[in-house]
Amino acid sequence: MTLYAPNISGSPRPVIRPLDEAAINRIAAGEVVERPASAVKELVENALDAGARRIAVDYAAGGKVLIRVTDDGCGMTAEDLPLAVARHATSKIDGSDLLNIRSFGFRGEALASLGAVGRLTLTSRVEGGDGAQITVAGGRLTGPRPAAAQKGTVIELRDLFYATPARLKFLRSDRAEAQAIAEVVRRLAMAEPSVGFTLSEVAEGEAPRVIFRADPQSGDFFDALHGRLTGVLGAEFTANALKIDIERDGLHLTGYAALPTYSRGSSVQQFVFVNGRPVLDRMLLGALRVAYFDFLSRDRHPAAVLNLICDPERVDVNVHPAKSEVRFREPEAARSLIITGLRTALSGAGHRASTTVADATLAAMRPEMPAFAPRVYQMDRSGQNWPSQASFARAATWQAPEVAGESHGFAEMPQARMEPAGQNPQVDDEAFPLGAAKAQLHGNYIVAQTARGMVIVDQHAAHERLVYERLKRQMAETGIKAQALLIPEIVELSATDASRLLEHAEALARLGLSIEPFGGSAVAVRETPAILGTVSAAALLRDVLDELADLGRSDSLQAKIEAILSRMACHGSVRSGRQLRPDEMNALLREMEATPHSGQCNHGRPTYVELQLHDIERLFGRR
Known part of the structure; x- marks a missing residue:
């Protein structure tokens, strides 16, 4: 089928005319x-x-x-x-x-x-x-x-x-x-x-x-925004969101960003505004993702409502008739502000984890009841509703199962290591956010008592995060060591890719990847990050190029290095099954309180669950 036929000599010439x-x-x-x-x-x-x-x-x-x-x-x-x-x-x-x-x-x-x-x-x-x-x-x-x-x-x-x-x-x-x-x-x-x-x-x-x-919200900007977001996104979001208010170089970032443990399965709770205008900007959403990539697994997405305020002359909103795309005069400044602002807020949150973790735990603890049978406790029953003598007689025929060495029907609590009374003189530890350690269960879970309730800590996940943060601090202080290649690896690229890559050579060198032009469109790789070990330079460069093409900036190398640090932290942390002394458990709790991001492990899962006393009492019908 012919889709296009060129003008044949002798046929009428197309006429240009204005549309009505x-x-x-x-x-x-x-x-x-x-x-x-x-x-x-x-x-x-x-x-x-x-x-x-x-x-x-x-x-x-x-x-x-x-x-x-x-x-x-x-x-x-x-x-x-x-x-x-x-x-x-x-x-x-x-x-x-x-x-x-x-x-x-x-x-x-x-x-x-x-x-x-x-x-x-x-x-x-x-x-x-x-x-x-x-x-x-x-x-x-x-x-x-x-x-x-x-x-x-x-x-x-x-x-x-x-x-x-x-x-x-x-x-x-x-x-x-x-x-x-x-x-x-x-x-x-x-x-x-x-x-x-x-x-x-x-x-x-x-x-x-x-x-x-x-309804219209009153009060200052953040109070009004908090009330509006509670109504639009729900109280669960605002209860687990951090206030964002950072200004630099004439750019002002405001809004709320959720804790990493409040992550979502998709990007449905990501809202970005520029001078109050809703936009769908790939660069800004990419910066949001980068700010959280150290805290979330690839299949989880952060939740945030952010407004980037700047002089209108620094951003072009006349890119598309729908006005949903914008173009910044200094895109790197806008991107850097989002990443810095969010990471600063997340660091300030310390060991805090989202309330949804505790809510999910409490929901799992509650036995499922039939929809037609409301929960009724014995102390709530009136005298005429007490069990009949026949029901007592039926209950008396039940026999406790035989357990080796026991005849009372109660099995020994599995793998529970209780702290002997009087062996922890630091009773004031309960005033700390994560409380005082009281037990270790199944060789991995630390149970601590706080002034308001109790905390259950996954010792391996918590220590893994602590070691990871320690390694990152060391890397920031001493830099990333480069490993010189005995024979430089020559990578053939297109002229466009080579030019784009060499524009970022200085930034890549700070991450231990040293590149230089090698004639034509080839690039010579002379050093690679030592922490990566033996690595394919060509594959590494192509990963960087893919991200440069997508976002205009590459964080893939940084991500690879931090992934190595994360694996090192996993292998260097306290293993599941290791029995800890009370002083070791309390030391772990104190370090968690002092370390940013310790509320979630390197994969975005929570490191601890906090249960309030009134929630625990509700489980037993005391409230």
């Missing part, structure tokens, strides 16, 4: 409005730019039939409304400086695009003025005309893509489109914690069903 305005608008709509969620994003951002304090979003059939956004912003006059739906007409910039953008919208394309592919109605009123309304259907404008309205604006979009029905075939199910709309509103709600949001689904003949609601 309707076609231009429909083409623009394809870039700006990809799906109903895109329309919601544009309309809600317009409401925020108008200074709205409350925004309501209604939709029907996943936004395909109806999208309505109501706000209490500054509103528009009857004269403003026709301009609002004209292409490249906006109140947010004057066109003289496209790098100094301080609003969500600025291109002046959204409303014109929506009016070109759907049936758009705008109703608005400014304070002290009269309400007005216009409609745009398939690019045709009607109005303005007088209308009853409150201060603010109501934008109603019906029959999205009716003018371009082919686009409807590419939309997903109503449920999938509704989920995408909800995700857009949730992200914008996190960006503006002082603004109230309501998202509702409407159906003919039924009352609106509220899908999401976020």
